[in-house]
Structures are given as C-alpha cells and as structure tokens.
Amino acid sequence: MYLKSLHLRQFRNYRDCLINFDAPKTILLGNNAQGKSNLLEAVELLSTLKSHRSARDRELVLETTPIAEIRATLERTYGSVELGLTLRTQGRRTVALNQESLRRQLDFLGILNAVQFSSLDLELVRGAPERRRAWLDSILTQLEPIYAYILQQYNQVLRQRNALLKKIRKQQQEEGVDASVSKEFHAELALWDAQLATAGSRVTRRRGRMLKRLAPS
Ligand SMILES: Nc1ncnc2c1ncn2[C@@H]1O[C@H](COP(=O)(O)OP(=O)(O)OP(=O)(O)O)[C@@H](O)[C@H]1O
Numbered sequence: 089m090y091l092k093s094l095h096l097r098q099f100r101n102y103r104d105c106l107i108n109f110d111a112p113k114t115i116l117l118g119n120n121a122q123g124k125s126n127l128l129e130a131v132e133l134l135s136t137l138k139s140h141r142s143a144r145d146r147e148l149v150l151e152t153t154p155i156a157e158i159r160a161t162l163e164r165t166y167g168s169v170e171l172g173l174t175l176r177t178q179g180r181r182t183v184a185l186n187q188e189s190l191r192r193q194l195d196f197l198g199i200l201n202a203v204q205f206s207s208l209d210l211e212l213v214r215g216a217p218e219r220r221r222a223w224l225d226s227i228l229t230q231l232e233p234i235y236a237y238i239l240q241q242y243n244q245v246l247r248q249r250n251a252l253l254k255k256i257r258k259q260q261q262e263e264g265v266d267a268s269v270s271k272e273f274h275a276e277l278a279l280w281d282a283q284l285a286t287a288g289s290r291v292t293r294r295r296g297r298m299l300k301r302l303a304p305s
Pocket residue numbers: 099100101102118119120121122123124125126127146147148149150151
C-alpha cells in the first residue's frame with residue numbers, strides 16, 4: 089500500500105492543494121502554522137475516520153466555507169484505489185471509494201493503513217488508561233474494521249444504561265433514598281446490564297487478542 093497523492097480542498101488551512109508523493113520517503117518542512125500537522129491529520133482521517141486533534145467536523149472545514157474534501161490515490165497490490173472523504177460544517181460526513189459513495193463508513197476503514205509516531209507517545213505509557221484504550225481501538229479499527237461497529241454498539245449501550253441510571257437517581261432524589269426503585273426500572277436495568285456485558289466482552293476480547301499480538305514473544 090502506497091499513498092500516491094493527496095488532494096485537500098477547503099480542509100483546515102488548505103484551499104486547494106494537490107500533493108504527489110513520488111519519492112519513497114517524504115519529509116515535510118515548513119514554518120509554524122503552515123499546515124504540516126493538518127496534512128498528516130488528513131491522512132489520519134482517511135485511515136481511521138478519526139482525528140486525534142478534533143472531534144468536530146466543523147473545525148476541520150476551512151473557515152467560512154461549508155464543505156471540506158480529502159481525496160487520495162493509493163497504489164495497492166491489486167491496483168490503484170481512490171478514497172474520498174467529504175466533511176461538512178453542518179450535516180453528516182460522507183465517504184467514497186473509487187468515486188462511488190459508500191453507504192456504510194465501516195467499508196471505508198482498513199483501506200489506507202497508517203502508523204503514527206510522535207513525541208507525545210510517551211503519554212501512552214505515562215498517561216491515563218483511557219489513552220491506551222483509545223490507542224488500541226485505533227489499531228483495531230484499522231486491522232479489523234468490524235471492530236468500529238462493535239465499539240459503537242458498546243458505547244451506545246453504555247450511554248443508554250447511564251441515562252437510565254440518571255433517571256433512577258433522579259427518582260430516588262425526588263422520592264427519598266429509601267424509595268424503592270420501581271419494578272420497571274429494575275427490569276430495564278437488568279436488560280441493559282446484560283447487553284453491556286455482551287457488548288463489553290466483545291470489545292475486551294478483541295483488545296486482549298491485539299495485546300497478545302503486540303507483546304514480544
Ligand atoms: N478550520 C480551519 N480553517 C482555517 N484555518 C485553519 C483551520 N484549522 C486550523 N487552521 C490553521 O491551520 C494552521 C495550523 O496548521 P498546522 O497545525 O498544520 O501547523 P504546523 O505546520 O503543523 O505548525 P507547527 O510547526 O507549529 O506544528 C493555523 O494557522 C490555523 O489557524
């Protein structure tokens with residue numbers, strides 16, 4: 089897999105820029121705030137559909153414009169591939185493979201594989217466990233794209249269970265701590281508990297397997 093070209097339109101500080109990577113290695117040189125990190129961020133987005141710098145698409149679009157486009161051509165063993173990602177200040181992002189729009193973002197993952205190193209990687213060891221999980225998640229998403237879906241399901245169950253817990257707490261506050269939590273709440277909580285356990289074990293199993301692959305033998 090080989091990144092041949094990158095075309096950035098209205099992405100971050102790029103209005104319209106086509107970069108061809110002709111050499112086996114490329115070094116980006118430039119003054120501060122010229123767009124070096126922005127360019128790498130575009131590659132990261134094509135690879136993982138995530139940016140470690142921003143959670144909102146709005147921030148990725150060139151100020152005062154509504155849409156950003158990142159396109160890339162890759163040379164793979166089975167031929168060349170074109171990837172396209174459209175980001176909007178309002179509305180959902182869309183992805184395309186060989187100029188055909190993909191219904192599921194999942195099908196976009198795992199095509200452009202990238203590895204990042206940074207001086208901040210020390211944080212992986214020193215920082216919070218959440219960071220290590222996020223790092224593992226991003227590798228898994230690239231190597232086993234279905235993992236993105238598994239993780240999304242887990243987060244959805246977690247959110248819904250948390251919302252229910254909040255509801256229960258509110259009821260207890262209103263009716264006193266001794267108030268027995270209504271039967272329906274109990275039944276609903278048991279349901280979410282079971283789903284959380286199922287979804288959670290899928291996530292931990294895959295993370296565990298990945299850690300084994302990474303561990304020196
Ligand atoms: N949505 C946006 N619209 C327009 N400009 C943006 C947007 N987001 C970021 N920028 C601009 O991009 C520039 C930062 O680019 P980038 O972080 O890639 O710099 P860099 O070349 O990596 O610099 P450094 O050497 O300091 O790391 C800033 O000038 C910032 O204002």
